[in-house]
Amino acid sequence: MVMLMRTLLFPIDNGMDNNLIGDGLSAEYDLWTGKVTWRQLGDGKIKRQQKVAAIINLIAAAISPLVIMSIIFTAKSLKLFDVDTSTTIYRYAPLMVGLVFFFSFELLMLAIRRLYPLAKEEPSLKRQHGYFKTMYDNTIRENDGVFNNLSVPFIGLYVAFLIAFSVIPIFYSQYLQQNSFWSYLGNLVGSSILISLVPNFLWNVLLKQLIYIKLIRKTKGQ
Numbered sequence: 001m002v003m004l005m006r007t008l009l010f011p012i013d014n015g016m017d018n019n020l021i022g023d024g025l026s027a028e029y030d031l032w033t034g035k036v037t038w039r040q041l042g043d044g045k046i047k048r049q050q051k052v053a054a055i056i057n058l059i060a061a062a063i064s065p066l067v068i069m070s071i072i073f074t075a076k077s078l079k080l081f082d083v084d085t086s087t088t089i090y091r092y093a094p095l096m097v098g099l100v101f102f103f104s105f106e107l108l109m110l111a112i113r114r115l116y117p118l119a120k121e122e123p124s125l126k127r128q129h130g131y132f133k134t135m136y137d138n139t140i141r142e143n144d145g146v147f148n149n150l151s152v153p154f155i156g157l158y159v160a161f162l163i164a165f166s167v168i169p170i171f172y173s174q175y176l177q178q179n180s181f182w183s184y185l186g187n188l189v190g191s192s193i194l195i196s197l198v199p200n201f202l203w204n205v206l207l208k209q210l211i212y213i214k215l216i217r218k219t220k221g222q
Contacts, residue, residue, distance in 0.1 A: 006031045019134045039116035098195030129219035136212040161201050168194045
């Protein structure tokens with residue numbers, strides 16, 4: 001958990017997006033020390049690693065809801081729901097589960113990244129600058145994966161999160177008004193997933209954007 005809260009992970013250069021080289025390079029940033037650790041997949045291992053990561057993601061996506069369903073089903077069997085729904089634990093359950101979703105996903109990504117071998121040597125400053133600049137442009141500035149056709153920088157990413165955040169009160173309101181086990185389960189999972197986007201936005205968008213800018217400036221023109 002300590003490593004999770006101090007390590008920012010940057011994408012792998014798999015050559016599948018704009019201006020990427022495809023040399024398997026990836027970076028990790030230590031928030032405590034400011035140190036950048038470089039990892040690099042060799043030829044032929046990039047696609048295999050992507051398949052492994054995809055499988056692990058699918059397993060994790062399937063397991064998390066099942067675990068929560070099992071806990072809730074057990075609680076229902078023990079009649080733990082026959083309590084005042086105004087209790088603190090009931091009201092804050094989506095927040096707690098949402099944080100579990102966020103930390104579980106980040107721990108999974110960190111575990112996958114640890115499978116990548118360390119780079120044999122540190123990339124040149126020119127290559128480092130190109131890596132950070134390209135990843136920043138593709139994943140944050142140019143709305144990659146979200147409203148790709150928009151020409152205004154950043155707008156797609158922020159609009160997508162704004163829409164997601166605006167739906168949270170709706171799900172949470174439905175959650176408080178549940179009248180059956182399955183409606184409770186559905187609204188709990190839905191609101192928890194949306195709530196998990198809040199720390200994800202702060203960690204992987206706002207904070208990472210600041211670190212991107214810092215590293216781009218640090219490696220520029222050297």
